[in-house]
Amino acid sequence: MHIAILGAGPIGLDAALAAHEAGFPFTVYESGREVAANVRAWGHVRLFTPWSMNLSARMRNRLGVGTPTTSDECPTGVELVQQVLSPVAALPDLAANLRLGTEVVAVSRAGLVKSDEIGTGARSNHPFRVLIRDAHGERVEPADVVLDCTGTYGHPNPTGDGGIPAPGERGLADRIERRIPDVAGSPELWAGRSVLVVGAGHSAQTAVTDLQALAASSAGTHATWVLRSPAGRIEPIENDPLSERARLTARANEILAGGSPHVSVLAGWVVDELRPGGDAVVVILRNGAGRRRSVEVDRVVSLTGSVGDPAIYRQLQVHECWATSGPMKLAATLLGEAGGDCLQQTSHGVAVLESPEPRFYMLGSKSYGRNNTFLLRVGYEQVGEVFDELKASTASVPATTSATATGATGRGDE
Template sequence: AQTPFRLLVRGTDGGERFLDGFDFIADCSGSYRGDYANWSGIGGMSAPGERSLRGSGRIWSTIPDILGADRERFAGKRTLVVGAGMSAATVLRNLAELSKQEAATKALWAARKGDGPFKVIEDDVLPQRKELCLMGNSAARGEMPCIEYSGGACVKALEPSTGGALRITLETQEGERTEEVDEFIGCCGYRPDMSLYSELQVHTCYASDGPIKLAATLIGGSGDCLKQVAAGADALKNPEPGFFILGHKSYGRSSAFLLKIGHEQVRTVLDEISPISEQSSL
């Protein structure tokens, strides 16, 4: 950057101050945050009531510790799980495990996909992923008594009910239905917080919210996330000189990020800026 970057930072006590004089900034703040989770409503919008319930902490938008610290909120209770990715499968597996200890533990699983929501890779090099996919498809077929599957469903509305429960309205293939549950877990993915660079020249992808150069590279790459290779320095550059978005945040809404790619991104950027830093210090 021709003019050094200035950061507004907030301490744990809530106090704010400026930090000045940065020639380079790498935003590695990730995207797994409950306040930047995608909404559960139709078309990706927040369902009526969802925003206020999330803001109050009444519903979940990250994966709770069902078998540990958060066990009491789920043991012997009925939980609505929304989504059809690995996060949803992980939550369902943990609820099924809890039901072995607390038989009254139940899950209602709502997903936009129909039967068999997971594609199983027979020779998957990640056996845990294959196990989750098989478990999810088994649940969708009605083979797990503790899980009721509602395919082709979207959340239409949420509201508090009596006794601390939640009343959820679902739009399903058979029509509208209302369910009473004790807990709600949205597993609909995450998006990056772009407020840090809202006043900088950063060109983001209209679909993923990730940096456009890297997003274009990912679209043209292999569909198998395990076969990814680092994109190189040019793909990590933005129109704003000296500003980089690295790690999971660089993939925007995509869940295909691998930690090894993040490590390679950091090494690539350090190699890119080291000669510039050395020259400017002379």
């Protein structure tokens, strides 16, 4: 039974370890030129969770002595990559099955489209077709199980009101930074500039506090912080056990309360339109009363969240939540728990990871859809649960990648 693992982030790599341990042949497809491309993209940011929560038991076992397994310190993304994720990827049994620079474009079933074999159970008799694109072009590879661990970070939400692009936004795409900027690492890009930051989550809080710190020593640096909510305050988690997170929220709230001369706060405003203004960007904002105002800035940083790419599984029978875009059963469970501290979470069992599409699983941050409370620890638990299920089910079910297993029935015309 061949397993296609899409994405070599922390969860895809852990799934590869689990596949190897269980004796399943597997291939890991990673679009980046190196593993953990998304974690590298925010590598300068310090995680809220300590080393002890950021490795799976499988990683600890394979990396052995010297791995920072129990420390209470919080690593940066780069430290996590250098000390754990790259060494895991370099293990010979993983490296041999890892395809870097290989993007998964789409996944389907041989001979079937989405609307075929609804509820008959016959889809599992048709192997998956994984369309990949690498330096040599495009081709299709078969698989019996697909684990979609492609994350969300590569698919940021637009900046405009209501989550759609503001008029002019797409034309100015190259002038909008959609990743958490490394302000301390590349101060020359930000010093002396005016920057408009859109968003209220931890990423926006990080960007604003970093810009504020730079502004204290670099004359002319100024941030305008645009938040959708008029509250003008981030609700802290009571007695937050993650001190890095508590510190960030406290600093952000000081700024929101007017504590920095280098940051102007516009709470209760949304982005209505973007226009080029020579070297600057003109941002038209609107508030709840319908009043409009414009701000001219050197740079725009849009950190309005992200959600995984649904195009990969468009031809599969994946039941998505209408509100979060995560797989329905998991999303319903998470919505039922809404408001709780993400630290209290555990995985919710393999049943909530299942969709009508047999043997297709969305794991890791992508499985949480728009819900931003995902923790690595939960993803590692998901991996364990799926592999327990696969091991149990393969004891009785034959593999399907042979050419004789592809005869399709009940096709539509799509």
